[in-house]
Amino acid sequence: MLNAFLLLIGAQLVGAGLQSAMHLPLPAPVIGLFLLAMALAIRPVWRSRGLEQVSGGLLHHMGLLFVPAGVGLIDHLDLVGAETLPLLGALVGSTLLSLVATALIVEWHGRIGIRLPGGPHAHPAR
């Protein structure tokens, strides 16, 4: 567990170093994500039980970690009042368009390839 946490923080710190040295357009944690993925693919022994547990715990409750930043929405409520229609219309329309287009391309491409057992059809959405 201890080593696993160190690995996560280490990957991010190396990411931060690379970002400032090479002026990369990605934030340090995202660079850390790709670095750790490469490290784990090259050295499968690093995929320890501890790492599975720590990452599983963090990811299962990842939503909680967005709450402090998300509460910042209330500071922008005055803007919603001033430009309600363009703001809500564009946010909803554009987000859903992107969601559906991305999903359909993977889905159609996937039909040519392989099928996954236990897809969302196994748990009908309400």
Add this chain to the structure above:
Amino acid sequence: MLTLPAELGTNPLFWPGVTLAAYAIGAGIQHRLRGLALANPVLIAILLVGALLKATGTPYAAYFAGAQPIHLLLSPATVALAVPLVAALPLLRRSLFGVLLAMVVGAGLSVASGLLLVRVLGGSPSLALSMAPKGVTTPIAMALAQTLGGVPSVAASLAIAGGILVAVTARPILALCRVRDWRAHGLAAGTAGSGVGAAHAVRLHQTAGAFAGLAVGLNGLVTAVLIGPITRLCGF
């Protein structure tokens, strides 16, 4: 207006505790409603904490400073998305072309439709340029909005609001579109809804979570490259 006892408001565990409690209440409500997507714990927690800040007259900056211990864990959690991603590598290899194509189309559509819809609906150019990068994870969205001439803090809020929208609507809408592949579900949630969308996908299914994490990372890269040309193409 409520007044918080001074010793409570300055206790370093107070705002982390409030945030945790609000999220736990949200998760409890969703559980009671048998996983109803609309009862999203992030949305409920934001509303509860927001209401408490209003009721006690606490400025957001004071809350955000107090809630840092929780906010700081966001970085290692983002890095941790690498673990499901590596587990899904064999699946990714088989669908690499579809994944890359979907990423580029999804990211491009998010930018272009955001810009054009704001203009058509009569919004200001500043709002349009803050809307353009809303599909990428908040730190990138802020940086891109800054470069384009939008407002970074508005871009951050829009990115999170878009993520909540994805978390709330992805399952019913994708079911309606007959999307049955967890890779498609995860990649779409991460592309359209960035971090909050990925957090939603991770809880649904391991493969969905892996592809959502991949989408969050790749989308930042793809959007950073595409956003300038698309913005000029749309006449901004």
